[in-house]
Amino acid sequence: MNSIPAEIIASSSPFRFLVGPNQREFIIYSALFAHQSPVFEKLVNGNFSESTEKCVQWKSVDEDTFICFWQYTHTGRYTAASPVIGLKSESEATCEPPPPSPPSPTFAAFFGTTAAKKDETPPKELTKREIQWNEFRKQRASVNFGAFRSTGGLFGSRVRSNYAHEDYTNHFLLHARIYVFAECYGITGLMDLSLNELHGTLVRFTLYKERINDVVALIRYCYENLVPEPLREVVALYSACKLEKLWLSEEFHALVEAYGELSKTLFGLIVNVL
Structure with missing residues (x-):
């Protein structure tokens, strides 16, 4: 986002x-x-009421989405929602969380497994499933954010993984609502930033059994x-990369049954790794 001279901003209405x-007022x-998009330039300077x-x-x-947009207009970044803290399980009460998840294992129900021998010296050949996960991890790596900085969200400023509670x-x-808002009004920088933040969170997110429906809620929103x-x-x-774990959720089953486009997309991605 190109900077605007401070005097121009300060002297504008x-x-x-x-x-x-609730029509809460912001300024x-x-x-x-x-400056955020051509749509907004016309809204400010055009012949509209x-x-x-x-x-x-x-x-x-919603107010949370707007506040993030407000932050973005002033700083080029935004602060995502903090997690809702629940009760720790017995195992969590005494243990630190694991490091970020390794590549997703093969979905045994469809693909079987490829086990490496202990005495092998060359690196283990990746399964097609692991290759798919690596492709997902690199999916947004080529995005050029220029002056954009990390929002310091889930993993921006913390090296530990998330907890199950x-x-x-x-x-x-x-993140998803911000992307939809930004796309609607042509705020290209915010589109890139929000989608990259969501992707980065998913890459590093430890998908505990207790957290499966957090992801299911995101899938539901998108369909x-x-x-x-x-x-x-x-x-x-x-x-598709986390299908084995997601299949533990009855809510996910219902989504796959209800939305043919989701079922078709997942099936296509599964076939690609057979």
């Missing part, structure tokens, strides 16, 4: 936002708001709503 069903300077009133009503935008449902969903295809692609490929 405040632009008011009435956000969510961003007009020049800063208009909002342009004249310097006010827009965004009833369908930490609910990341809202964390996943916020119950009209969301941009790049978001669905990230979530679908992750789901």
Whole structure:
């Protein structure tokens, strides 16, 4: 995001936002708001009632998403939702969490396993399933974020993995909603940032049995709503890589049964690794 001279921002008019069903009021300077996308530039400077009133009503935008957008307009980054802390299991009470997950194992029900011999000196040949996981891990690695910095979210500033008692449902969903919001208004930098943050979180997320439905909630959001295809692609490929664990969830079964597009996508990704 190119910088704007401070005097231009400071001398521009405040632009008011009435956000969510409760119409909570927020303010961003007009020049800063208009700079985020061509859509917003027209909204601020065009021949619309909002342009004249310097006010827009965004009833369908939730407050958390808007606050992240507000942060992004001022800093080029945003802070994602913190986990909801639940009760620790007995094993967690005495143990540190494991390191980030290694490549997902082969989904035995479909693919079998490839075991390395102990006396082998060359590296073990990766299974097709592990190759698929590596492809997912590298999926967003080529994105050039320029001046964008890490949001310091789940793994931006912490080296440890997540705990099983930490609910990341809202964390996943916020990244997804921000991406949908950014795509709707053509905020390309925020689109890249939010999708990269979601992808990075999924790569490093330890998918405990207790946390499976956190991911299922994200999948549900992507198939119950009209969301941009790049978001669905990230979530679908992750789901295929973690299918063995996700299949433990009855809620996931219901999603696969209810949404033919999800079933078709997962089946196609499964066939690719046969």
